[in-house]
């Protein structure tokens with residue numbers, strides 16, 4: 001008790017303990033020489049042991065506090081480092097843009113990929129291109145003969161771009177000609193639809209054979225193109241892409257890899273035209289059936305199919321198309337396989353063979369007139 005009373009007077013910072021359970025509290029050192037030594041080996045004094053335990057607990061807490069502090073410091077240092085590196089990296093990109101006198105034009109959706117690891121990855125996704133003919137790479141980066149075509153890719157006829165001796169027969173392996181592009185999203189989607197049409201007709205670049213493409217799209221569009229049945233992404237674009245091409249969604253590029261950064265992520269997609277399409281019918285017919293079929297995605301197919309026909313005959317023709325295709329009437333568009341869409345297309349073709357004028361019917365054009373009809377009918381019922 002005496003020892004405790006004295007020790008209470010001692011300033012807490014001069015009390016140091018080195019104790020360990022295995023030492024059975026054999027050693028206790030005091031930093032203050034004025035304090036008398038306490039002989040704890042004599043007899044187990046409960047109060048002293050409690051005091052030492054308390055001191056040990058305090059020490060432990062201090063150590064934990066220090067560890068927490070150190071961890072927080074590390075996190076802060078790491079975040080600051082990453083921030084500095086980010087700013088440094090961005091300034092390098094900005095310098096490169098300035099060096100090449102490039103200015104990102106918003107109206108052309110110019111978002112540049114400055115990381116050559118990503119451009120390498122895109123080129124790798126194109127497959128074996130060594131010694132090949134490639135449409136689009138940067139002039140300065142290319143050791144090969146390079147020709148810049150200034151123009152709108154949507155209206156360029158690519159027929160004459162490649163040497164005729166590179167052409168391959170359609171049923172052969174694809175020629176060593178590649179279309180690689182990182183185009184604005186508002187250009188890439190209409191362009192690929194146009195190119196599917198060219199593929200179906202074997203026109204433009206596809207006069208050279210089954211020319212492959214490696215193109216970027218908004219990530220969600222890439223996902224739609226490869227979407228299998230029963231997925232929420234399945235849509236008209238899935239039908240069009242998968243009907244004419246073997247298609248692979250290779251990888252995604254995060255928006256932050258571009259300068260300036262777009263609001264969305266980007267998907268890289270590789271296309272190889274099929275020797276024979278799954279639905280071997282004219283592009284416009286397949287496109288029209290797919291468009292109408294998916295115009296009411298959550299409804300039964302019959303609703304979308306019926307929009308292929310004028311109002312007076314639509315229910316009969318739609319039922320006939322489903323029956324001739326051996327498809328149930330309660331099927332929804334995202335449940336239909338490509339060969340089943342094909343059966344619907346052939347059924348539609350047979351109807352057109354009987355009544356060719358039906359081919360001209362366009363639901364969208366007639367929509368306004370029909371809506372007016374419905375409204376006036378409802379008006380009359382009031």
Ligand SMILES: C[S@@+](CC[C@H](N)C(=O)[O-])C[C@H]1O[C@@H](n2cnc3c(N)ncnc32)[C@H](O)[C@@H]1O
Nearest residue numbers: 108109110111112113151152153182183184187
């Ligand atoms: C997303 S940026 C990509 C730039 C560069 N290829 C890259 O990957 O860093 C899109 C490029 O397509 C060009 N572009 C925009 N509309 C175009 C069109 N209709 N025809 C051809 N190029 C177009 C823009 O000028 C821009 O250079």
